[in-house]
Ligand SMILES: Nc1nc2c(c(=O)[nH]1)N[C@H]1C(S)=C(S)[C@@H](COP(=O)(O)O)O[C@H]1N2
């Protein structure tokens with residue numbers, strides 16, 4: 001991002017890669033045997049989290065959001081991460097999340113609304129129910145993936161707060177726990193916590209999703225457990241992870257990346273192949289996986305239904 005150089009030679013060891021169909025078969029096999037963690041390669045924490053939500057996963061896939069595209073290999077989507085609170089090294093985030101406690105997890109919804117409230121992430125998932133959506137996901141660094149998210153629409157959550165007419169924006173905050181997030185201390189000049197924002201109409205759009213899971217399981221911590229935003233027509237940095245607070249405001253909120261480098265990370269940040277980043281082209285992207293391919297970037301990342309928001 002602002003001061004990160006993209007290495008052209010990134011890779012994961014061959015041994016850490018499991019094709020998705022093989023992965024599902026293996027899970028079914030493990031289930032049949034009634035066995036736990038080790039074999040499926042899940043950590044104890046993942047297993048406990050999965051056990052806490054037995055009926056939520058996998059959720060039924062929403063046919064409306066199911067592009068006819070091959071999913072990104074799961075090991076890549078959960079092993080190549082941007083989560084600067086832990087490290088700027090994408091391949092290493094997953095090895096640094098052990099101390100990060102994501103259950104129980106309280107989230108506050110407040111600001112310009114009539115019914116501010118607090119909720120536990122797992123309780124809300126049970127209350128609202130979950131669906132699965134396959135979305136394209138495009139990072140500003142010109143890599144992308146296609147993944148099945150589990151969750152609920154942000155609008156379902158926000159409506160419960162009854163936003164006031166004066167609310168024009170929504171601001172999101174990530175947890176800031178230095179004892180559990182080793183990357184915070186390594187970037188002391190960053191304006192933590194990680195924050196992001198949307199216009200209220202963007203936040204209320206049906207595509208705007210609160211993800212609690214990925215690949216039919218609760219979110220791994222490196223992907224933003226227990227609750228993260230997914231805004232598929234905007235660059236990935238808008239999709240803020242591990243959210244603890246959501247605030248209705250009347251002014252465009254300050255956000256971390258925009259504060260660090262406003263020219264490089266504008267507030268709106270819609271995916272647009274015609275508008276280059278000041279330091280690189282956005283015309284194409286690398287679809288990550290064991291056999292990465294370069295594909296053309298599409299306006300709004302292939303979600304033309306949002307165009308009306310920007311007339
Ligand atoms: N709190 C927080 N959220 C974040 C980030 C981060 O560093 N911290 N990185 C963003 C960026 S740049 C991207 S591309 C996505 C990556 O999500 P993934 O690791 O699930 O692919 O998370 C976004 N959300």
Ligand SMILES: [Mo]
Pocket residue numbers: 082138139140141235236237
């Ligand atoms: Mo990103």
